[in-house]
Amino acid sequence: MKYTTLSLILITSALFAPVAFGYGSGGGGGGSSCSEPQFTSESPKNESTVASLSQFSFEASQNTNLQSLNVEVDGVKQDFKASRLNSGDSRIDVGFKEAKTTASKVRITVRAKSDEGCEAFQPFYIEIKP
Numbered sequence: 001m002k003y004t005t006l007s008l009i010l011i012t013s014a015l016f017a018p019v020a021f022g023y024g025s026g027g028g029g030g031g032s033s034c035s036e037p038q039f040t041s042e043s044p045k046n047e048s049t050v051a052s053l054s055q056f057s058f059e060a061s062q063n064t065n066l067q068s069l070n071v072e073v074d075g076v077k078q079d080f081k082a083s084r085l086n087s088g089d090s091r092i093d094v095g096f097k098e099a100k101t102t103a104s105k106v107r108i109t110v111r112a113k114s115d116e117g118c119e120a121f122q123p124f125y126i127e128i129k130p
Helices: 002-021
Strands: 039-043 048-050 053-060 064-073 076-078 081-084 090-100 104-114 119-128
Touching (some): 053 064, 053 119
Antiparallel strands (some): 039 053, 064 076, 064 104, 104 119
16 A cells, blocks of 8 residues: 555656746756847937928847838838948838828837747837927
């Protein structure tokens, strides 16, 4: 009887152990070898207020795969111009066909993958008050 109880405990532990260990494996998806692109130095600044908006720029970190870069303004994909900086980062310039002058809050989203394949997403919000 003593061995039966011990066997039952061991079998039960073996059955449920993989489920328990599956939840604490350290998250993050790509591990330490994969770093996401960074989007900084935006102009106008995130959460700022402007009278009108005709262009937007930011810097993408040097590990950004520029071919994967996607910029949208209020859900509409935008064309952009990329130029390499001495630091290795890229300056991204987005010009709008028509300046936005109506009072509103504009949502600019940037999405890209790093050279290693990690994806980053960054929203920027600019308020227009003519």
